[in-house]
Amino acid sequence: MKRKNRFFVTIMLIALLTVILLPTVAMAAENQLNATTSQSEAGLQDLARVPAGEELPRYIDDIGLLTSEQAESLTAKLDEISERNQFDTVVAVVPALDYREARLYAADFFEQNGFGYGNDIDGAILLLAMEDRDFGFASFGYGLDVFTPYGQDYLDSLFLPYLKEDQYYEAFMSYADAVDDFIAKANSGTPYDKGNIPKNPEEVRKYRFIGGAIALALALIIAFSVTGVWRGQLISVRKENLANVYFREGSMALTDQRDIFLHRHVQKVKRETSSSGGGGSFSSSSGRSATGHSGKF
Numbered sequence: 001m002k003r004k005n006r007f008f009v010t011i012m013l014i015a016l017l018t019v020i021l022l023p024t025v026a027m028a029a030e031n032q033l034n035a036t037t038s039q040s041e042a043g044l045q046d047l048a049r050v051p052a053g054e055e056l057p058r059y060i061d062d063i064g065l066l067t068s069e070q071a072e073s074l075t076a077k078l079d080e081i082s083e084r085n086q087f088d089t090v091v092a093v094v095p096a097l098d099y100r101e102a103r104l105y106a107a108d109f110f111e112q113n114g115f116g117y118g119n120d121i122d123g124a125i126l127l128l129a130m131e132d133r134d135f136g137f138a139s140f141g142y143g144l145d146v147f148t149p150y151g152q153d154y155l156d157s158l159f160l161p162y163l164k165e166d167q168y169y170e171a172f173m174s175y176a177d178a179v180d181d182f183i184a185k186a187n188s189g190t191p192y193d194k195g196n197i198p199k200n201p202e203e204v205r206k207y208r209f210i211g212g213a214i215a216l217a218l219a220l221i222i223a224f225s226v227t228g229v230w231r232g233q234l235i236s237v238r239k240e241n242l243a244n245v246y247f248r249e250g251s252m253a254l255t256d257q258r259d260i261f262l263h264r265h266v267q268k269v270k271r272e273t274s275s276s277g278g279g280g281s282f283s284s285s286s287g288r289s290a291t292g293h294s295g296k297f
Contacts, residue, residue, distance in 0.1 A: 046098075047105075047108050047109045047112045047113065048113055049113055050113065052114070053114075054114075055114060056113050056115075057075055058078035058079060058082060059074050059075045059078055059091050059092075060091070060092040060093065062093060062094050063094075063095065063130055066169055073173075074091065074169065074172050074176070077173065077176050078090065081176055081180045082123070085180065085183045086122065087122045087123055087124070087146075087183055088116050088117060088121075088122065088125075089176060089180075090110060090115055090124070090125040090126070091125070091172050091176075092106070092109055092125060092127045093127075093128045093130065094127065094128070094129050094130070095129070095130060096129050096131035096132070097131075101294050102134045102135060102136025102295070103138050103292040103293055103294045104136070104138075104282065105127060105129070106125050106127035106138040106292065107125075107136075107138035107140070107282075107284040107285075107288075107292065108285050108286075111140070111284050111285075111286060111288060116140055118141065120140060120141030121141055122140065122141035122142040122143060123140055123141065124139035124140075124146075124147065124179055125137070125139075126159075126172075128163075128297075133296055133297050134297075135160075135163065135295050135297055136292065136293075136294045137155070137293055137294075138284075138290050138291070138292035139291050140284075140288065140289075142183075142186070143290075144289065144290070146186040147182060147191075147279060147292075148191055148193040148194075149279045149280055151193055151197070151279070152279030152293055153197075155178055158174050158177075158178045159171045162174060163297035164297050279292055279293040280292075280293065
């Protein structure tokens with residue numbers, strides 16, 4: 001009987017504790033859900049710099065990489081290219097990225113700060129995050145036609161060498177000119193893509209060097225061939241290729257012969273790796289289609 005009473009009391013205590021603690025647990029879960037939702041919403045809004053209806057300049061620099069004169073000149077170029085092509089061309093410099101990949105950070109920055117022409121927000125942005133020397137490129141709307149994956153590799157070759165040398169003004173100006181050129185090519189119906197990518201200056205120098213080396217080699221071969229024929233006509237005594245005729249038979253006898261390994265020479269060459277990833281389609285945090293890529297400089 002006592003055992004039954006103890007069991008009954010235990011059941012009652014468990015039920016009472018459940019009634020007391022259940023609302024507390026439910027409230028904590030709701031608070032956690034609300035906090036997570038708030039953080040998610042904040043993550044979509046934390047890149048907005050101005051209220052709706054206001055505009056940021058097309059060059060944003062939180063670090064101060066350029067002088068005031070350079071920033072003014074770059075902004076004027078970005079404005080002229082953007083307005084003439086109806087395609088927002090933006091450059092942004094921030095201290096560091098958050099949890100986002102560089103291209104996604106760039107896309108969200110562009111979208112949340114009201115850049116872009118028309119309903120498709122036509123435009124492109126190059127964003128630098130200086131802490132880890134990241135760069136992100138993103139483009140919306142008409143940019144998906146303008147910047148093909150192969151075209152984005154070519155785009156990198158135009159401004160990335162300057163970034164690696166910390167020549168930021170030259171890099172940004174080259175980027176702006178490149179966007180203008182890319183739009184013109186797309187407008188003509190032949191955007192930069194596999195098969196029509198121009199050689200960059202480094203490749204041109206490389207091919208010129210190879211061509212010069214081949215031409216020099218051919219010239220030397222021809223010269224040696226001609227002089228060899230002339231020399232053969234002037235010499236009456238012919239050189240023997242074998243030494244048999246120069247020694248008397250039986251005058252020399254080899255009693256031992258062997259091969260001796262003296263040394264070896266090993267040359268190692270470092271394999272270079274690419275500093276950026278190829279471009280491709282992705283979605284911004286709002287779900288809008290974009291194209292772009294991330295990399296290091």
